[in-house]
Amino acid sequence: MKFHKLSALxxxxxxxxxxxxAPFTAGNLLIERVGTGTSPLTNAATAVIVDEYTTSGTxxxxxxxxxxxxxxxxxxxxxxxxxxxxxxxxxxTLLVPGYSAPVGTATIASSTATTAPRESTQISMAGTVxxxxxxxxxxxxxxxxxxxxVDGVNIYGAGGxxxxxxxxxxxxxxxxxxxxxxxxxxxxxxxxxxxxxxxGIYALGTGxxxxxxxxxxxxxxxxxxxxxxxxxxxxxxxxxxTLFVAADTTVASTSGLFKFTKAANxxxxxxxxxxxxxxxxxxxxxxxxxxxVFATNDTKLFSFLDTGYGVALSGSLTxxxxxxxxxxxxxxxxxxAVPEPTSGAIALAGLAVAGFVARRRKAA
Numbered sequence: 001m002k003f004h005k006l007s008a009l010x011x012x013x014x015x016x017x018x019x020x021x022a023p024f025t026a027g028n029l030l031i032e033r034v035g036t037g038t039s040p041l042t043n044a045a046t047a048v049i050v051d052e053y054t055t056s057g058t059x060x061x062x063x064x065x066x067x068x069x070x071x072x073x074x075x076x077x078x079x080x081x082x083x084x085x086x087x088x089x090x091x092x093t094l095l096v097p098g099y100s101a102p103v104g105t106a107t108i109a110s111s112t113a114t115t116a117p118r119e120s121t122q123i124s125m126a127g128t129v130x131x132x133x134x135x136x137x138x139x140x141x142x143x144x145x146x147x148x149x150v151d152g153v154n155i156y157g158a159g160g161x162x163x164x165x166x167x168x169x170x171x172x173x174x175x176x177x178x179x180x181x182x183x184x185x186x187x188x189x190x191x192x193x194x195x196x197x198x199x200g201i202y203a204l205g206t207g208x209x210x211x212x213x214x215x216x217x218x219x220x221x222x223x224x225x226x227x228x229x230x231x232x233x234x235x236x237x238x239x240x241x242t243l244f245v246a247a248d249t250t251v252a253s254t255s256g257l258f259k260f261t262k263a264a265n266x267x268x269x270x271x272x273x274x275x276x277x278x279x280x281x282x283x284x285x286x287x288x289x290x291x292x293v294f295a296t297n298d299t300k301l302f303s304f305l306d307t308g309y310g311v312a313l314s315g316s317l318t319x320x321x322x323x324x325x326x327x328x329x330x331x332x333x334x335x336x337a338v339p340e341p342t343s344g345a346i347a348l349a350g351l352a353v354a355g356f357v358a359r360r361r362k363a364a
Contacts, residue, residue, distance in 0.1 A: 025054075027335065032332070046074055053320070074108065088148075093122045093149065113141075120132065135157050145159050145180070145181050146180075146227075158182070163204060191203050194216075201219055202216035234309035237262060241309060243268065248280050256277050257295060259306065282294070299322060301320045301321040301329060
């Protein structure tokens, strides 16, 4: 009996840091779905589900975010600028923007942060909701749209009332009052999109700012941009060199997918567009200098293969999946591999087992 107890403990400790159940598959897509399908979507707080799809459009699993308790996370059922997901730069955490408010909270996007604190909810690559980080009283009175982070701990947030930063263990700080939509971190620089003022994609400050008073620098002008993604497609241009942008305008002929290319001197220029489809969510995966771009709007998941650095966009989008009635797609991301146990975790497990054995011998 003593042997069996010890064996069970060794087995449990040896799995420290390993995914528990239903881990996300590397290379699959994670899409925010708003609503359960049981009733029409409204502007009230609505349940959030993260659906995992293969890149061919097959649903793998669904992870429902908590609608009560410490990690309670909801979103507006009809605010199309919300739910722009991001994977942390280290690839270990999916960040989901939302509100700490019960399902059914009326006009959630215009609520105060006292009633419905704006937050970022973190999901591990094991498919487990880890925690939620509040932005305190910031972003009050308008919606939260996107969150981003290098490590899944120190977190940026963007919304109608600005861009904010929540350091681990510290109070959130307002970096800018710019009306922002999507956030991205690329090459250790924070970027945002905006449909206010001169529409487009901007770099905020220098690097990864953490203090108030930051200003944006326009790198690509796009009418009514939503999500965007950088890629490294050239071996001769340093860092990320290609930018894809999703746009949604009131005119179909100016909505769609836009591409920009960075020259060796650092300047960005247009590499064409695929027009005619409203797009809001966007991500991409890169293989051998080519980018497979994935995009969403309320009802569809699309894909497009871009053939390389500087090549002008041409062709059409391929529809991969369709949202169920009374639900809507928002943002999306490509998953990475679930991290293996670290040497530190393995060492701690070994020490714990050794201590247990020593105590058993002493008691014997």
